[in-house]
Amino acid sequence: MADFLTSQTEDFSRWYTEIVQKADLADYSPVRGCMVIKPYGYTLWERIRDELDQRFKETGHVNAYFPLFIPMSFLEKESDHIEGFSPELAVVTHGGGSELEEPLVVRPTSETIIGHMYAKWIQSYRDLPLLINQWANVVRWEMRTRLFLRTTEFLWQEGHTAHATKKEAEEETLRILDLYTDFAMNEAAIPVLAGRKSDSEKFAGAVDSYTIEAMMKDGRALQAGTSHFLGRNFAEAFDIQFLDENNARQYVWTTSWGISTRMVGAVVMTHGDDQGLVLPPRLAPIQVVIVPIWRKDEERSAVLEVAQQIQQRLNGLVRVELDSREEVSPGWKFNDWEMRGVPVRIEIGPRDIAKQNVMLARRDMPGREGKTLIPMAELETQIPTLLETVQAAIYKKALDFRDSHLQEVDTYAEFREALEIGFVRAWWAGSTEDEAAIKDETKATLRCIPVDQPGGTGTCVYTGKPATEMAIFGKAY
RNA sequence: CGGGGCAUAGCGCAGUUUGGUAGCGCGCACGGUUCGGGUCCGUGAGGUCUGCGGUUCAAAUCCGCAUGCCCCGACCA
Incomplete structure (x- = not known):
């Protein structure tokens, strides 16, 4: 085997750190938790960006840019949102040599400032739907960071849409989930499980969060993209109202969704081997x-x-x-x-x-x-032709790997055993507390409740209660 | 933020136990040789030993403080 690279079986996480640097994707920066994306890695990100951007445009979205700085008070307007994000905010207290009257937050995500602007821009049902995306950097002060997977600053796109009806907003949320699934499968050659997040795992401020979950070569789960139905939470917090056809004032329904530079890490850990990276032809900077x-x-x-x-x-x-x-x-x-x-x-x-x-x-x-x-x-x-053959072959390989590391179980004993190998699918009717208990006992979390359900009913793997849905569990990055 | 580890050339490390003028491999530069799966040989450049303070005739080495990074836990795209 290659002696310039730690093998995956010896130490997968070390393999990852080494190959990201040796293949010139990224390098550590002098600032803790931040990384420099090198030209080869950035070109890969540009390929991801271009493919996603094209799909957004095809589905009627337009790009815009909102500022990096957000007034602290904006984040406080939505209580779940500020509660979720406050531990990881970077806050600017000084500018131009003097202390600021109101601290500015470096955006961890832009729901609030976009909500503020949407309230100004939206007057009538004729202004809806409003379908805007932005490509931006965001900052979240993470405890533990890893190149591409979790860095203090990262690049992403965040889509923010406003709709006249709940149904439309829910449809948008799922349309994007499909778009992400399609991108992951067809461009990144990563098979993903699309599903809904449980209450404890959902976005701070969302009514429902959806995710695409990918399996890395060590059997662990990586959330590779999310799409949120925000209900009227941000509309109410930022007073985004419109007049409908009957001249009645109504709050809009909003969504938000994002894919980040973490996707680069997903590509690396899905396809790479002991010789190094294996890039899907459609995304490879050099084919x-x-x-x-x-x-x-x-x-x-x-x-x-x-x-x-x-x-x-x-x-x-x-x-x-x-x-x-x-x-x-x-x-x-x-x-x-x-x-x-x-x-x-x-x-x-x-x-x-x-x-x-x-x-x-x-x-x-x-x-x-x-x-x-x-x-x-x-x-x-x-x-x-050969490039397409390779694209199909590595997708097939990743899919076979995922399927052979995903087991369906009935009992909690089987559940625990199966987690040693990869993902587990099981009937689920547990509570947030049950999820927390499982995490304590196994380190695994509920990754998603898949959109594709087998139908019928079963017995909850943890509580023994009657269940109508199956859930996917796994140890996550 | 709790527990553990590390900090010496661009990178990976030895030297620290037992204080005595800084070393190895890779990489880099130059010359030759080689080239169908990480050629080989020679020559050479490159270090305030993370920082500050202390002990000592003398500190990479002993002591104290600080900083940074890595691993394990609680948070997360």
Whole structure:
């Protein structure tokens, strides 16, 4: 195995920390809990951002930008909201050399300031629905941080919508949940469980929170995106009212939803292996890398010339890069690009040029079995197909892993045993206190009550009461 | 914020027990060699030993305080 990287089985969490740094995704900053996202990691985030943004636009949303600073008093207007966030707020008390009259909060999320503005902007039912998203940084003062998974400052998008009816707002909440699910599966190749959060796990200020839960390669759960139905909580707190068709004053119904740079961590921990990152082709900053191989000087220019031709032919078709570095050997480059998770590698040397072939190597199938020799003429047709094949293959692999680590159980004894392996699905009719007790006893939390239910009834795995829903439990990040 | 650990070259570490002029591997620079799965050899650059204070003829080493980071618990996208 690779001796430059701790293996996943030896210490998964160490593997994660090492690969994030070695693959140049991110680096630690001088400020506690913060990270620098390096160009390769940021490009990956840009790919995530662009795909999501396109989906938001397709569903009628527009982007705007709201300020970083929020008056402290705004957060206090919604009691659950301030209670949930106050322990993790960064507060600015001084500006321009003197103490501020009212402290400013660095946004942990923007419901309040957006609520304030929506109250101004919304007058009539004709102003609704209002569908705005923003791409922003937010700050939450976390106790324990990990690169991408939980940092003091992180990047995300937060959508904030206002609707005339409860039904519309609930539909919006679920539409976004579907959108997130679709993104996770089709772009990030991450199978997720979409469902509702329990009361104890839901967003501070929400009526209902929905989540997409992903399983990492160590069997632990990662909340990869959330969509909240906020009811009229923020509408009442910020007095967001409109006149309906009958000239009656009504409060709006709002939603909010977000996906953050944590998604980068989800990609890393879903697909990575002992050689390093394995990136899904649709999100990979570099989809194809060309590694030229030569022995003698006279071969060098010939090989490089063909390699450049290949690059030009593929340019525009896929994201391709030519590695013409002379100070490292081809073998070194193979390992280097595998560590960085590039989905497909083209190897081209004098032998191939003589026969007008190129060697293709798949990142998801290390070693010889992932290599295919193809005629050079077929590059334009074979490469895009191969990328889609790899995309499908890594999704299948992740899905098989998830399914083989998710067990359905009837008894609490089985429940505890199954948690050692991964997720548990069980009938559930417990209370918030029961959830807390389970967490004490097993360290597992209720991840979600899946949208897709088997139907029928059963017996609650913990309380023994009759249950109408099944829930997913797991140990979470 | 509670419990534990660590801080020495860009990175990973030894040296600290028993105080005596700073060392190894990787990386980096240069030269050569190699190149179809992390080549090999040589030369070289690089350190207020986290900070402040104390003990001592002498401190990376002993003592005190401070700071930062990592791991384990309570909170979280």
